[in-house]
Amino acid sequence: MKVLAALGTIRSLLYVLVIELLVVVASSCAPHYLASSFTTGYQTRTKVAIANLTTDPEAVTARQAVREASFHELTRTQDTYAVALQDIAETRGGIQEAPEDSAATPTGRNASSGQPRESFVVNGSFDDGMAGWTAFVSDSLNSVTVERVQGRPIAHLAVRRVQGKPPRWHTNLGQKNQRLTELGPATDYLFSCRARASSPRRLTISLAQEYRPYRNLGLITVLPVDTLLRTYTAFFRTDSVIAAPHEPDSSGPWLSLLADTLLGDTWIGDVAISRIEPVTRGAVRFSKLALPVNGQAWQGGGSWSSLLGESGGQAWSVQLGANDARFIWREVPLALDEGSWNLVVQLWTDAPQNLGRISVMTRTGPGTGVDNAIASTSGFVTGWNRLVFPRERFYKHWFSHFSWPTARVLALRIETNANGPAAVTIGDITVEPRGAGGRPLVFKNITVSDVSRDRASVIVESDPPSTATLEYGATPAYGAALADSQVAAVHRFTLTRLAARARVHARAHVRNGSETASSGDFAFTTVVTAVPGASSAAAPYDLGLYSVNTPDDLRRAGVTSFDPIHDNQLSSIANNSVDDARRYLDVARSMGVRVIVGFDDSRIVARDLDYVRERVRALRDHPALRGWYEFDEPEQRTHFDPGILVDVYHAIHEQDPEHPVYVCASWLGADYPYRGAYDIAMLDNYPIPYKGLDAIVGPLERARAMGDHWQFVFQSYPLDLDRGRWPASGSGPGRYPTRDEMRVMAYLALNHGAEGLWTFAYDYLHFTQGSEWKWVELSELVRELRGLDRLWREPVMPHGAVAASDSALDLGLRSYAGSNYLVAVNTAPRPVSAGIRLPAAAKLQAVRVGADSPLEPAIHTARVDADAPFEPASTIAGAWIRDTWRPYAVHVYKISP
Secondary structure (H helix, E strand, O other), X not given: OHHHHHHHHHHHHHHHHHHHHHHHHHHHOOXXXXXXXXXXXXXXXXEEOOOOOOOOHHHHHHHHOOOOOOHHHHHHHHHHHHHHHHHHHHHHOOOEEOOOOHHHOOOOOOXXXXXXXXXXXXXOXXXXXXXXXXXXXXXXXXXXXXXXXXXXXXXXXXXXXXXXXXXXOOEEEEEEOHHHHHOOOOOEXXXXXEEEEOOOEEEEEEEEEOOOOOEEEEEEEEEEEOOEEEEEEEEEEOOOOXXXXXXXOEOOEEEEEEOOOOOEEEEEEEEXXXXXXXXXXXXXXXXXXXXXXXXXXXXXXXXXXXXXXXXOOEEEEEEEOOOOEEEEEEEOOOOXXXXXXXXXXXXXXXXXXXXXXXEEEEEOOOOOOOOEEEEEEOOOOOEEEEXXXXXXXXXXXXXXXXXXXXXXXXXXXXXXXXXXXXXXXXXXXXXXXXXXXXXXXXXXXXXXXXXXXXXXXXXEEEEEEEEEEEEEEOOOOOOEEXXXXXXXXXXXXXXXXXXXXXXXXXXXXXXXXXXXXXXXXXXXXXXXXXXXXXXXOOOOOOEEEOOOOOHHHHHHXXXXXXXXXXXXXXXXXXXXXXXXXXXXXXXXXXXXXXXXXXXXXXXXXOOOHHHHHHXXXXXXXXXOEEEXXXXXXXXXXXXXXXXXXXXXXXXXXXXXXXXXXXXXXXXXXXXXXXXXXXXXXXXXXXXXXXXXXXXXXXXXXHHHHOOOOXXXXXXXXXXXXXXXXXXXXXXXXXXXXXXXXXXXXXXXXXXXXXXXXXXXXXXXXXXXXXXXXXXXXXXXXXXXXXXXXXXXXXXXXXXXXXXXXXXXXXXXXXXXXXXXXXXXXXXXOOOEEEEEEOOOXXXXXXXXXXXXXXXXXXXXXXXXXXXXXXXXXXXXXXXXXXXXXXXXXXXXXXXXX
């Protein structure tokens, strides 16, 4: 008995430790707090059954400062907020109960006529006191009891003392095994309870096998409990395996209700877990369907809003900074068909010019899977917006097995541009039928081209054809407009008499009959970079663009400064015949760009050298051919023999000794196993947002040290869109790199000797609409680099030729046409004021020539870098340049004797 008692004590301690670990993970990883070790189905959605928070004036005043804060921001300010609301509650006394909401039962569920569903929680009403429940209390001043309020029993979790650094979870309520062992694997359930607290706090609900090993069983959610007694629900799907208990060796399923770290009280009652019957919906059989996310808290961050949705349900608010992104989600079985319907989202914002894009995502399968779909839009107005996402506009990867009938999670990705912060509130989300008819009007592409010091062209494409209007000006208020009344798929606007070396904001609108669509704000500059000197007959420096996959895409990309171009289809099984490749190359020639042509990688793996030779012979003489893309990241293949690529390399050069052979790699170094199988290695490295930009310096240096010809592929897409990774899994949501982050990656590679630059990828900027601001930023960066093209063909001088007084600055020195050119990159997310000591051999005068500086005072000679007109001037003191860098700024200086 003593052994069993000791084991029970150990199990209790382990239970507390596991819960503490769970909460530490949840807190430290906000807003995407779920650890990657949690198993499938853990994202849950919480349904608040009452539309309004308290309307008490004192309470409204107390919550005003934080009502629009994100969830993790709320936790930082909740002490003050909690004290204010707790004072109000204690003054009035008793539990304030919210009125019951007839919409508490989700639409389409088998809970008709108010009949109670069978619950797998024993004594969830607490009619029998604590029978069936276990209290976990680690401090004698804290307690879990049952009391009666307004005639109904309810559990009371009281936290009077919190010890430990950081504070630990001391008080929780759990139910072990019992009827929870009857829960079926991979089955949909509904968790529900009533709850309130003495002050706003987070109540964590977990269903898990608690030890040997710990394993979440599908339910892990956080309820934002406030001072009103509300009904909460959370839909979840159990894990594919629910092990039976084998005490004392391992636990079965335990349900845990975890009080917050704030001192105070939490009341919980009517706890239930009920099975949900599969939902069957046909889009043609409803007129308008309100999804059961309305009036609910979302996972991933945010807070309750003072605004209400169209139905009167409570809205959810998210705050974003400039160049920011948030991902919020709810578990909700959609059960839609493949018919004609629109998903409609109500969205309110105070800064439409700062919103880049809103995306809707949904998925089937596990949280770590790739079976998801995405649709997006841009172009917003101040106040409420009605965002319409037709089913046909949802994109899914070719390898995805996503299906609408089994879609079970709804998510929103909210992105801002560089203009500034924005507040966003999510109201009602509905599904509405759409009759047979034409395609919904959308933007297909917006490209800025032919930029000079006083003019530029903006190309606007829509589907279906439409009329178009372009607003433009020095700010997002615009002030000027051009209109094209012709109904066409492509509209080209020429902007003239623009201010030189200035920033231009623009926004497009298209109309087809009564249907209209607008783009978001996008911005470009009329700064033209150039390096003085004699023109060169050498081929252009490689500034390449990945994944331009169709001839139409090539026509869009071809008007920018990208050259050469890569096409995924020319390195795949489908759409990769010699005739397909020749047609693509013909378009490239008409656009004046070059292409690297790939091979069917399955034929490469099979060592089909006859196929390789035949393809090379057929295409080697095409004037648009830049080279051969032999293979992508061969080191990622399991047991892929390097000898295969060596044989393919020699087969290519047997037929074509002139054009180089490329291999892309995720790492390079002296021990890279595929050396000898290429002429040019392409190193890709994508750090945003999970690493600092200086994380790429080590891989760049290893590539330079190996002595091979190499180029660098920098990131221009969100990592979680690659191969359909669900943004709430793994490392959490990604985002597009900012314009400055892309710029730093490109210039760092140049400083460390890259002999060419590429970016990944065109298709991730275009497979859904709304990323026009990011495509314009990327195109402008490449335009800047192309203006300085002659510099990049010159070798970088050995490091140490120049030195900076701040280690955040990464320096690269080149010599061209009798002058030295210095690139100084601030790799830090902070401003830097520093000096750079120039080579001591000569008295030098420095001039900025890069792309980062309007409307700063000019220094003694003209600057040609793209940002130079927008930043303060540097100063020269003897052998020193003294300057200030904003976060992630790049300065390029011309140094003349």
